[in-house]
Amino acid sequence: MDKKKLVLIDGNSIAYRAFFALPLLNNQKGIHTNAIYGFTMMLMKVLEEEKPTHLLVAFDAGKTTFRHQTFSEYKGGRQKTPPELSEQFPFIRELLDAYQISRYELDNYEADDIIGTLSLSAEKEGYEVKVISGDKDLTQLSSDHITVGITRKGITDIEEYTPEHIKEKYGLSPQQIIDMKGLMGDTSDNIPGVPGVGEKTAIKLLKEFSNVENLLNSVDQVSGKKLQEKLIEFKDQAIMSKELATIERQAPVEIELSELEYEGFEREKVLALFKELGFQSLLEKLGDEPETAEPAEMENVDVVIPDEITPEIFAAENYFYVEILDDNYHYADIIGFSIVNNKGQFFLPTEMALQSAAFKEWAEDEQMKKWVYDAKRSEVSLRRRGIHLQGIVFDVLIASYIIDPSETIEDFFSVAKRFGFQNIQSDESFYGKGAKRHIPPIDELAKHLVRKSLAMAELSEKLTDDLEKNEQYQLFKELEMPLSLILADMESTGVKVDVDRLHSMGQEINEKLVKIENEIHELAGEKFNINSPKQLGIILFEKLGLPPLKKTKTGYSTSADVLEKLAPDHEIIEKILQYRQLGKLQSTYIEGLLKVVDPETGKVHTRFNQALTQTGRLSSTDPNLQNIPIRLEEGRKIRQAFVPSEEGWVIFAADYSQIELRVLAHIAEDEKLIEAFKEGMDIHRKTAMDVFHVSADEVTSNMRRQAKAVNFGIVYGISDYGLSQNLGITRKEAGKFIDRYLASYPGVKEYMEDIVRLTKQNGYVTTLLHRRRYIPEITSRNFNVRSFAERTAMNTPIQGSAADIIKKAMIDMADALKNRRLKTRLLLQVHDELIFEAPKEEIEILKELVPSVMENALELLVPLKVDYAYGPTWFDAK
Incomplete structure (x- = not known):
């Protein structure tokens, strides 16, 4: 008979590791998916490599466990789970159900205790056991028949802890890992340990005294008077810390090992879930879908x-x-x-x-x-x-x-x-x-x-x-x-494209890339492949000694978010970020645009997707002209290549100013917002005044920046986690900022509460022109799913109404141009902007006509405002 193999996965730990290891990803419905994706990658690897006969994923049941009776501050330092992660847990559970994998949680106990209990039972019954976690606390479970795999460098790279490996790495036995934690503590779990005792000191003491109890009974034999004093002063704390770090192996788990048998996954359910989540690469990994069934007999037609x-x-x-x-x-x-x-x-x-x-x-x-x-x-x-x-x-x-x-x-x-x-x-x-x-x-x-x-x-x-x-x-x-x-x-x-200008830009960018590459090599002290994350990681984190903030399965993470955080630490970082941005401009936009210029017309003919987004916004493809990067000067300059198709014509661009905030003021009927827009105030300065309780001349540029982030964040249902990431502040500060904002604008707060209530009642939200978006998840019993649905309900009427307004403006503009028999042509819609090409002699008419038509597309409680500009290229029409 083949040997039974049980794999036990620490669900919460792996989900957290996945969330923070991968950049935030969204599926088409706007649900964050990075934790689900990382969890799935790990799961697929485990199934492929471990081939378990039995399998279980354990989850924490709640915030309070029996350990809190010993120490009420246990895990007290942990921040609240970001909603962007919380909303993914229901999908992880759904994923496990589709894979037909058992999952279990137990009130008053942690996932560690479930794993500890089941691994011991399985070992006694002759199973080989593999534990998968991101938490090194579980290495204490290691034995001759229990291997503990700890994720490192991302999600799928796992370091295997056997008793031999622990001995080699620490010079300790698995049981002594508990004593080590008792002495050095664990900041992530808020286990205090003995102040001043780190890992090296703890290991040294345990090699000499074996465990915490022996050590505390032999303090007078410890070298170093200061350390002796610490051990005497914090004796009770050391014993308590060891107790907190000890995994319970006799928890009242009400699930039998026989119930954990794994027989494979339900392919159709997994494929359907991957489709819903937008996991195209994982769909491909599972292979093509089953052959389409033979079509039913078609009714004959004449x-x-x-x-x-x-x-x-x-x-x-x-x-x-x-x-x-x-x-x-x-x-x-x-x-x-x-x-x-x-x-x-x-x-x-x-x-x-x-x-x-x-x-x-x-x-x-x-x-x-x-x-x-x-x-x-x-x-x-x-x-x-x-x-x-x-x-x-x-x-x-x-x-x-x-x-x-x-x-x-x-x-x-x-x-x-x-x-x-x-x-x-x-x-x-x-x-x-x-x-x-x-x-x-x-x-x-x-x-x-x-x-x-x-x-x-x-x-x-x-x-x-x-x-x-x-x-x-x-x-x-x-x-x-x-x-x-x-x-x-x-x-x-x-839209006409100046191909020569594009080629010239490509040449300019190439020259800049070569110059920056040389500067990077000079700062690094050697030549290396900047596009190789592995080589770049070695230069940054080993040679230059910068702190590695994140690991991936192939080594150090050199993702943009990591580099941006390291930018103040070394001037090479800014150069690398610039090098990457220019490289993307070159490949995606310069070379990409050149590929899609129609050789007959000399134009690009983008396709507008009218039936794609749930908010009603348009998108464009082949090429995507709504996504040309404008933060970098070189990116903005790409618009210089878009020119009029007729001699003596110019490009005329008009865009709505802060349309979504104006729609919010209208829908929420907030008096302060309405007044600010009617008086033509700088809305971000006004928000800063209200939130920080200062006068207009006391508003600093940083206050205005924060106010701007929360203004636009509110429109998109931002969380304290999201705002903290945008502003580089703590979640606590971000949460206070949002609270102050809602206190300052009670109409907005009332709108948010009312729209959630109405959506629960109706099952959908509507825009000002009756566009609907169904949100059935808003009545979900699952808090995280429901929370995401509530944010969607708040945001959709604003985004969707803004989309309706600009669509109405496009129709009204087409009618106005036709009725006045103007030669001007509408070329593009990019977010809140309309781009035209026009004869110079019609510009004076357009300067009055376009703002008038756009500003009157829909009557709101606040005025719509349109800014315009024109010039020989799209770049100049700004």
């Missing part, structure tokens, strides 16, 4: 493939589908068209349609109504082929997105399936994927596309009912539908 396209096949109302398989529809081929109307079900082959005068006339006829899926994609792809699609009255994609933005829309099939339409096959199963991807014969292709148009007809009715029921039809019809066509126009227009 498709007509005409020999010639004539006006007779079109009707006043048409369900029109354009099939494009590539996400980047700007350059992808159209596979075909399907139309369903009261005259029949038609498939139109691509070339036949594009060469048909009747098709072009119908497509461009505004009176011929068209129901489509993804109006923007359909319009852009046809416009590239000389056809301007008009008469679109309904977009299934946009309607579906508005009804519930939390649902991921991958393709038409995902929408149809979600709303219960069965007679349709997924593109993946129809066309195949990877090397097997192909276009089936025309008869099959025709049926596939026509089924989509039929589904569209059925879905449109259902979606319209839902929109009207939710009071969202106006949002759909008057905001999102017109916007999709404006975005199509912007995408097709594109």
Whole structure:
């Protein structure tokens, strides 16, 4: 019979190690995932390498344990768990359930005690035991059959403590680890020990006297009068500290070893959870998903493939589908068209349609109504082929997105399936994927596309009912539908790029990189590969002696957050950070932009994602023009490469000033905020005055900086931990700052309380224009899940309403430009900014028109304010 192997994991310890070892990560829903990710990496490694027959993860049950009866200040110095970590624990438990791994916690005891008790029982029953933790206290459990693995350098690198290893490392036995803790104490657990006794002294004393009791009975034999006095004075404290450090191995654990048998994980549940959390690399690690099941028998359809396209096949109302398989529809081929109307079900082959005068006339006829899926994609792809699609009255994609933005829309099939339409096959199963991807014969292709148009007809009715029921039809019809066509126009227009200027910038950055590289090598005293974290770590932490703040599985951490904290310690750090920033600019933005410039137009044609974010904000891809870094001068200069497409034109940019804070003032109806905005005050200075109780001339730049951080932090539901990280202050100071802010602005505090109550009542929040975001987690019994949901409820109406306002401004601007017959073109929307290209002779008109239109997009209790600038490049329009 194979030997049984039990793995016991210290859940809290590993989760903490993962959280602080990895940078904060978020999934698409905004949930922090770094601790879950690190925990999962460790778990996968353990399963792969240890191959346990039995497995358990132990958690602490609460803050109070039997040790607090001995010493009430036990673990008293620990800071409150950051909410960014707390919200991840429910997912870690869900992960363990998906993996079918037992988990256990016990009131009045710590995870250490559960592990200590079960490891002893297992050893007695002949098991091999492996303990995994980040806490060296557990090394006291080590024996001939119990190995304690302590994580180091991150999460997955584990140092194995056997009795031999402990002897080699400390010259002690595992049992003496308890005595060592008793003497030296443990600041992390607030175990006092004997003041002045560190690890080296403790080890030296234990080698001579074996344990704390022998030592205290033989104090007169200890060398050094001062040490003797300390041991006599703190005798009781040493004994108590040893008691606190001793892991209980007879805890009343009510779980049998036989219940811990591990038989493998539930693949589907694990894959689903990885998808929800956005763990793409872990999905790939688990391998491809199981083959898609054979599609159900499709209902037969009566498709007509005409020999010639004539006006007779079109009707006043048409369900029109354009099939494009590539996400980047700007350059992808159209596979075909399907139309369903009261005259029949038609498939139109691509070339036949594009060469048909009747098709072009119908497509461009505004009176011929068209129901489509993804109006923007359909319009852009046809416009590239000389056809301007008009008469679109309904977009299934946009309607579906508005009804519930939390649902991921991958393709038409995902929408149809979600709303219960069965007679349709997924593109993946129809066309195949990877090397097997192909276009089936025309008869099959025709049926596939026509089924989509039929589904569209059925879905449109259902979606319209839902929109009207939710009071969202106006949002759909008057905001999102017109916007999709404006975005199509912007995408097709594109933005002119000065390629020569980009090349020149690339050369300038290269020269700076070489110069900084030489300076770094000079400061280091030797040449090394700056892009190698391993080589850089050795230079910084071994040769230059800087304190290593964090470890990874491959060595010292040289991440940006680590380097930023070390910046005051050595001038080389600032150079390294600059080198990295310039390197990223070069690869991501200079070279990246050059790759996507259309050789025919000399422009970049970004794609705006209108149905992606849960707040309603737009994003852009290929390239992402909303994320060009502007903190570094060289980053700002990249905007110099964006120029007008016509001679004698300029770039005109207009952006909302502090729009989210103005929306907050309106929604919260806070008198102080409203008054400040109405009087045109510097809102951050005003906040500093209110929070610090000082006059305007007493506000320092640091006070204003802190006020600014909390102003914007409140909008994003910031926690004391998040604010402390932003400002470099303690969590206690950050917490007091937030409390003072809420005391100064009672309307904001009342809004936060009211919105949480309403969300619990309704299950969703809405923006000023009735955009919804469902937040079912707000009624969760789990405190951490509920807390995250409450922050989301507070933030979404603010962010979402700001997004609605700028979308409304885009529509109003398009109308204003058209009505005045101006040549000015809207090119981009970047967060709260609109960017135009315009003839110089229209600038005087725009200086009045643009702010007027944008500031009147939506009436609020406070004035909206728009700043503008213009110049020969986007960089100059600032």
